[in-house]
Amino acid sequence: MYFNSLSDFINMGGHGLYVWSSYALTLVLLLxxxxxxxxxxxxxxxxxxxxxxxxxxxxx
Amino acid sequence: MWNWLKTLYHRxxxxxxxxxxxxxWLPWFAxxxxxxxxxxxxxxxxxxxxDYQQGxxxxxxxxxxxxxxxxxxxxxxxxxxxxxxxxxxxxxxDVVAQALAPIGAIMTFISLVTGAIWGMPTWGTWWMWDAxxxxxxxxxxxxxxxxxxxxxxxxxxxAAKACALLAIxxxxxxxxxxxxxxxxxxxxxxxxxxxxxKPAMPASMYLPLLFMVLGFYALLGWSVLLRARAExxxxxxxSGWVRELLKDK
Amino acid sequence: xxxxNNEKPAAFCRLTREAVNxxxxxxxxxxxxxxxxxxxxxxxxxxxxPLVFFALVVVLFPLGVSPTAEILAPVAPxxxxxxxxLAVLMSLDALFRPDLQDGSLEQLLVxxxxxxxxxxxxxxxxxxxxxxxxxxxxxxxxxMLYLPWQAQGVLMLSLLLGSLALSLVGAxxxxxxxxxxxxxxxMTLLVLPFYMPVLIFGTxxxxxxxxxxxxxxxxxxxxALALVALALSPWAIAAALRIAVSGE
Numbered sequence: 001m002y003f004n005s006l007s008d009f010i011n012m013g014g015h016g017l018y019v020w021s022s023y024a025l026t027l028v029l030l031l032x033x034x035x036x037x038x039x040x041x042x043x044x045x046x047x048x049x050x051x052x053x054x055x056x057x058x059x060x
Numbered sequence: 061m062w063n064w065l066k067t068l069y070h071r072x073x074x075x076x077x078x079x080x081x082x083x084x085w086l087p088w089f090a091x092x093x094x095x096x097x098x099x100x101x102x103x104x105x106x107x108x109x110x111d112y113q114q115g116x117x118x119x120x121x122x123x124x125x126x127x128x129x130x131x132x133x134x135x136x137x138x139x140x141x142x143x144x145x146x147x148x149x150x151x152x153x154d155v156v157a158q159a160l161a162p163i164g165a166i167m168t169f170i171s172l173v174t175g176a177i178w179g180m181p182t183w184g185t186w187w188m189w190d191a192x193x194x195x196x197x198x199x200x201x202x203x204x205x206x207x208x209x210x211x212x213x214x215x216x217x218x219a220a221k222a223c224a225l226l227a228i229x230x231x232x233x234x235x236x237x238x239x240x241x242x243x244x245x246x247x248x249x250x251x252x253x254x255x256x257x258k259p260a261m262p263a264s265m266y267l268p269l270l271f272m273v274l275g276f277y278a279l280l281g282w283s284v285l286l287r288a289r290a291e292x293x294x295x296x297x298x299s300g301w302v303r304e305l306l307k308d309k
Numbered sequence: 310x311x312x313x314n315n316e317k318p319a320a321f322c323r324l325t326r327e328a329v330n331x332x333x334x335x336x337x338x339x340x341x342x343x344x345x346x347x348x349x350x351x352x353x354x355x356x357x358x359p360l361v362f363f364a365l366v367v368v369l370f371p372l373g374v375s376p377t378a379e380i381l382a383p384v385a386p387x388x389x390x391x392x393x394x395l396a397v398l399m400s401l402d403a404l405f406r407p408d409l410q411d412g413s414l415e416q417l418l419v420x421x422x423x424x425x426x427x428x429x430x431x432x433x434x435x436x437x438x439x440x441x442x443x444x445x446x447x448x449x450x451x452x453m454l455y456l457p458w459q460a461q462g463v464l465m466l467s468l469l470l471g472s473l474a475l476s477l478v479g480a481x482x483x484x485x486x487x488x489x490x491x492x493x494x495x496m497t498l499l500v501l502p503f504y505m506p507v508l509i510f511g512t513x514x515x516x517x518x519x520x521x522x523x524x525x526x527x528x529x530x531x532x533a534l535a536l537v538a539l540a541l542s543p544w545a546i547a548a549a550l551r552i553a554v555s556g557e
Binding site: 002003009012013014015016018019021022023025026029030033034037038040041044045048049051052 | 090097101105106107108109110115116117119120123124127159162163166169170173174177178180181279282283286287289290293294297302303306307
């Protein structure tokens with residue numbers, strides 16, 4: 001551990017605001033670039049299977 | 061090895077096989093990206109020693125550099141996929157290219173914003189017309205152009221080929237743009253603090269960066285596969301194997 | 310209008326006939342040059358509008374920034390180059406669309422000749438008819454922006470070389486968006502990033518001339534850009550046209 005205390009770690013020698021804001025933004029963007037496609041994949045699957053069920057019902 | 065790669069390539073051309081195999085790959089990409097990114101984050105934020113010139117703000121490097129790295133290589137990958145589509149007419153290449161564009165734009169955006177935030181404590185200003193920042197901004201516009209072209213054109217095959225061609229033209233142009241921007245920068249600005257001019261890094265500073273770069277790549281693979289799988293399902297919605305797959309549910 | 314529609318198939322037949330007679334790449338190229346010249350000379354509006362656009366954009370700057378020589382003279386190279394660049398871009402928008410609408414573009418694509426020389430002829434004639442007048446107009450606007458005299462020659466030369474590169478690269482974007490009804494903003498978004506090197510070297514040449522240095526290096530780089538564009542972009546334009554028209 002490079003820092004002596006938690007407040008040191010958060011303060012980052014006066015650069016805390018810069019470091020933490022850029023890490024927070026990056027994390028949000030990285031997570032959303034995985035989460036959103038994942039939700040989209042699930043939604044696509046559901047949509048297509050519903051469509052398929054409708055078609056099956058119509059042909060019966 | 062070569063034959064194995066060739067078989068893999070040909071098999072990846074089949075949407076069904078692509079969907080099945082990427083389903084198996086996904087957890088590996090997900091796990092390795094989470095592991096590497098977590099490791100890199102902890103090491104980079106808490107254990108790496110402080111840079112004596114820039115203080116703790118240099119820790120932004122651990123996200124800025126991987127993002128900038130990926131921003132450039134994703135464009136190359138997109139152009140490579142474009143070549144595969146135009147020369148070998150492999151439709152799955154376009155699925156991958158389509159999935160690559162948004163994540164490439166996001167990476168460019170991350171590197172631009174973190175570069176600006178890093179610039180505040182280092183240069184004393186949010187934005188400087190630095191050669192690297194400027195060519196990154198142009199790269200961002202290139203991504204937006206590819207995405208806008210795909211949005212505007214229809215049918216999808218036409219859009220795919222047009223985007224492939226644009227990406228290839230872009231790759232030929234990127235070195236010219238980079239060279240001209242470097243040249244412009246040296247003409248207009250006297251040398252200032254360069255982010256890269258640093259003495260050789262000790263391993264405790266270097267290793268977190270390595271982990272972060274690998275983690276970013278794994279996350280790229282994860283995100284691209286997720287997008288590509290959804291796109292494959294949409295494009296192949298009428299085919300037998302998708303019906304079969306969805307019926308089981 | 311009617312006359313053009315009657316003339317066009319005739320011009321096209323002449324192209325194919327002459328090309329068959331010579332049956333070489335250069336023969337096709339020369340025939341295509343003649344055809345394009347005959348067609349583009351008639352579109353008076355398309356020739357004059359970019360010039361008016363160029364002048365109007367330049368006039369906006371004294372109104373928007375300041376009419377004094379101390380402020381206008383230093384920004385004159387940039388203003389002139391940006392305005393010229395946008396004018397070239399605007400003029401390219403309608404490069405292929407009329408041919409697509411009346412079906413002659415499709416005929417050109419299926420007639421069996423290599424498309425690259427045909428598209429090169431189109432762009433070269435467009436450059437001659439649209440960009441060269443722009444170059445001739447530029448010194449007048451330069452005077453109005455208090456551009457120093459020693460930079461006027463470099464302004465014309467750099468615009469002449471630069472606009473060739475701009476036309477060739479911009480035509481790729483125009484070809485990609487031909488199939489769309491209206492493409493103004495999209496084409497701008499696609500093409501402008503590729504224009505930045507030309508802008509940098511063009512304004513660099515003028516800055517060098519203003520500061521009393523030789524602009525030869527910048528002009529040589531502009532010429533190199535134009536030559537690279539000349540060698541590569543016809544193939545890209547041809548590929549883009551094939552994609553836009555027949556989807557292959």
